[in-house]
Amino acid sequence: MKQFWLRFVRGxxxxxxxxxxxxxxxxxxxxxxxxxxxxxxGAFGYAVFAxxxxxxxISQTTQSATTLGAVTFDxxxxxELVLVLLFAPALAAGAIxxxxxxxxxxxxxxxxxxxxxxxxxxxxxxxxxxxxxxxxAIPLFAFVLIFGSIEPDQILITQALIVVTAFTxxxxxLFWSALYRRTLAATVSAYGSAFALYGLSAAVGYLLTYINNxxxxxxxxxxxxxxGIHPLVYGNPFTAFFTLLVPQGPTFxxxxxxxxxxxxxxxxxxxxxxxxxxxxxxxxSLYTQGALALLCVFGAVMLVRGRRALPLRRVAVKGS
Amino acid sequence: MITITGLRxxxxxxxxxxxxxxxxxxxxxxxxxxxxxxGKTTTxxxxxxxxxxxxGRAIVGGIPVGEDPAAxxxxxxxxxxxxxxxxxxxxxxxxxxxxxxxxxPRRRRRVVxxxxxxxxxxxxxxxFQVDTLSRGQxxxxxxxxxxxxxxxxxxxxxxxxxxxxxxxVEMRELVKELSRxxxxxxxxxxxxxxxxxxxxxVGFIDRGRMAAVGPMxxxxxxxxxxxxxxxxxxxxxxxxxxQVAGQMTSIAGVVRAEVAGDHLEVAVGEHTEDHVLxxxxxxxxxxxxxxxxxxxxxxxxxxxxxxxGQP
Numbered sequence: 001m002k003q004f005w006l007r008f009v010r011g012x013x014x015x016x017x018x019x020x021x022x023x024x025x026x027x028x029x030x031x032x033x034x035x036x037x038x039x040x041x042g043a044f045g046y047a048v049f050a051x052x053x054x055x056x057x058i059s060q061t062t063q064s065a066t067t068l069g070a071v072t073f074d075x076x077x078x079x080e081l082v083l084v085l086l087f088a089p090a091l092a093a094g095a096i097x098x099x100x101x102x103x104x105x106x107x108x109x110x111x112x113x114x115x116x117x118x119x120x121x122x123x124x125x126x127x128x129x130x131x132x133x134x135x136x137a138i139p140l141f142a143f144v145l146i147f148g149s150i151e152p153d154q155i156l157i158t159q160a161l162i163v164v165t166a167f168t169x170x171x172x173x174l175f176w177s178a179l180y181r182r183t184l185a186a187t188v189s190a191y192g193s194a195f196a197l198y199g200l201s202a203a204v205g206y207l208l209t210y211i212n213n214x215x216x217x218x219x220x221x222x223x224x225x226x227x228g229i230h231p232l233v234y235g236n237p238f239t240a241f242f243t244l245l246v247p248q249g250p251t252f253x254x255x256x257x258x259x260x261x262x263x264x265x266x267x268x269x270x271x272x273x274x275x276x277x278x279x280x281x282x283x284x285s286l287y288t289q290g291a292l293a294l295l296c297v298f299g300a301v302m303l304v305r306g307r308r309a310l311p312l313r314r315v316a317v318k319g320s
Numbered sequence: 321m322i323t324i325t326g327l328r329x330x331x332x333x334x335x336x337x338x339x340x341x342x343x344x345x346x347x348x349x350x351x352x353x354x355x356x357x358x359g360k361t362t363t364x365x366x367x368x369x370x371x372x373x374x375x376g377r378a379i380v381g382g383i384p385v386g387e388d389p390a391a392x393x394x395x396x397x398x399x400x401x402x403x404x405x406x407x408x409x410x411x412x413x414x415x416x417x418x419x420x421x422x423x424x425p426r427r428r429r430r431v432v433x434x435x436x437x438x439x440x441x442x443x444x445x446x447x448f449q450v451d452t453l454s455r456g457q458x459x460x461x462x463x464x465x466x467x468x469x470x471x472x473x474x475x476x477x478x479x480x481x482x483x484x485x486x487x488x489v490e491m492r493e494l495v496k497e498l499s500r501x502x503x504x505x506x507x508x509x510x511x512x513x514x515x516x517x518x519x520x521x522v523g524f525i526d527r528g529r530m531a532a533v534g535p536m537x538x539x540x541x542x543x544x545x546x547x548x549x550x551x552x553x554x555x556x557x558x559x560x561x562x563q564v565a566g567q568m569t570s571i572a573g574v575v576r577a578e579v580a581g582d583h584l585e586v587a588v589g590e591h592t593e594d595h596v597l598x599x600x601x602x603x604x605x606x607x608x609x610x611x612x613x614x615x616x617x618x619x620x621x622x623x624x625x626x627x628x629g630q631p
Binding site: 026027102107110113 | 369370394396398400402403405406408413418420422423
């Protein structure tokens with residue numbers, strides 16, 4: 001454990017992080033991307049707020065400022081998650097394959113930097129930029145907070161979910177980057193994986209939920225309150241957002257026991273298990289994404305180590 | 321300093337190395353010569369711990385490459401045949417980055433970068449972004465990069481490829497300077513006259529096998545059997561020269577004589593004394609204007625030892 005923390009601390013003092021930081025921030029793309037990001041987020045937040053005001057004027061109903069603020073915050077949080085899902089693969093997918101394309105990878109491999117150091121440095125460098133985007137958006141969220149109704153823990157957890165999602169998507173992209181020699185292939189795979197993880201899995205989860213519901217209705221059984229939620233949906237960060245931001249929602253409120261989650265995963269609905277700790281949607285999302293991210297980092301480290309000690313045969317170069 | 325025995329490497333159906341054996345003594349400049357696909361880069365990559373051999377043994381500074389690659393990496397400075405540079409970094413930052421990667425303490429990094437930039441004559445380019453440097457300057461910067469951790473062995477894979485004549489001369493002088501600093505240098509190149517001037521040892525590789533290895537003069541002499549002399553006579557008439565060449569074979573010590581343009585090339589026996597032969601030629605009434613031994617060159621030796629291989 002001590003070794004792990006030593007590595008972690010050393011990982012933060014990583015020359016690759018410093019170099020990437022210098023290189024990235026010297027280009028005009030860095031401020032442009034931040035401007036674009038904040039512009040899109042701000043415009044979206046303003047649009048939601050404006051639509052809320054106009055609709056209450058048209059329908060001549062009185063929508064309280066707190067409700068309007070909450071709706072704007074919720075929408076902006078989800079929109080920020082979508083933006084992070086779009087930005088993170090692009091930032092991380094070229095991290096290692098780009099080194100090969102630039103023909104700088106061999107120089108790194110013959111240095112003292114470990115395979116873990118290379119992967120960790122690349123990941124931290126990519127995420128540091130995402131973190132910069134998230135932090136730079138805080139004033140926009142602060143503007144919404146003046147309407148009240150949003151609790152501090154809601155803000156913290158939504159931001160944690162966004163950062164963990166970025167970490168996961170970045171790790172997946174980094175894995176592809178370590179596997180493929182070409183950044184294009186790594187980028188396509190990274191976006192494909194992000195779509196499968198956050199979009200397709202939810203769609204499959206909803207389908208399985210539907211099938212489960214049908215089965216129960218046919219059996220004329222009384223429906224347990226959490227029956228409709230397959231873990232593929234329950235662990236999705238978008239679902240986690242809804243449970244956080246609409247905690248009194250009819251479907252997603254509360255928590256589900258671990259045993260019940262396993263039951264639902266294998267489509268075995270009865271009797272309702274109460275085994276294990278109760279897990280909320282955002283917790284499940286954080287745990288599963290964290291585990292996936294660590295798995296991808298491990299895979300990327302193994303691939304980079306392989307390039308050094310046991311290179312793939314296709315690495316043979318001119319003059320061989 | 322470098323010992324390779326029975327090194328084998330296969331890529332699919334292609335046998336890249338087929339029992340390579342070579343030795344590079346400490347402090348020598350070793351010229352590694354061979355045609356494209358002969359196995360030079362694969363051998364260098366194995367020494368650089370980037371490729372694992374299928375069989376055989378490579379030892380650098382007494383450390384087997386396959387057993388302790390990390391220790392070998394600390395000993396070697398590697399300059400690949402193709403290399404890239406990072407955009408948007410200055411030359412100084414570029415070297416500081418690699419110094420950090422090689423574990424040079426933080427307080428020493430800038431000093432090391434400055435010293436190396438001076439060594440490769442890029443001191444005035446310290447604050448220039450790397451992508452604005454010329455190819456020759458980038459090559460020198462890459463060589464400086466290989467030196468950031470003060471390695472005792474340098475593996476230079478085609479360091480002069482793609483350089484103009486002036487940049488090649490600068491690179492050659494730099495390698496000589498590094499040799500004076502006590503580095504053991506293994507250098508592969510296609511430009512044989514340059515290697516001939518630069519290297520103290522040479523190894524010819526062809527189709528994954530070593531055709532010859534040893535001190536430069538020894539390999540050259542082994543390849544060019546017998547000694548040859550260049551004899552210039554007062555007339556350059558080809559017919560007369562041909563006639564004289566025919567007569568010369570009757571002189572003691574002359575093995576063969578051929579017309580080579582406006583002069584004769586005379587192959588002589590191993591024990592023939594030059595001054596005795598000159599006296600014989602004059603005694604035979606030949607109007608000798610110039611008489612000098614012909615030094616065998618590396619290209620000739622290479623062709624002789626590798627058959628039809630083209631470097």
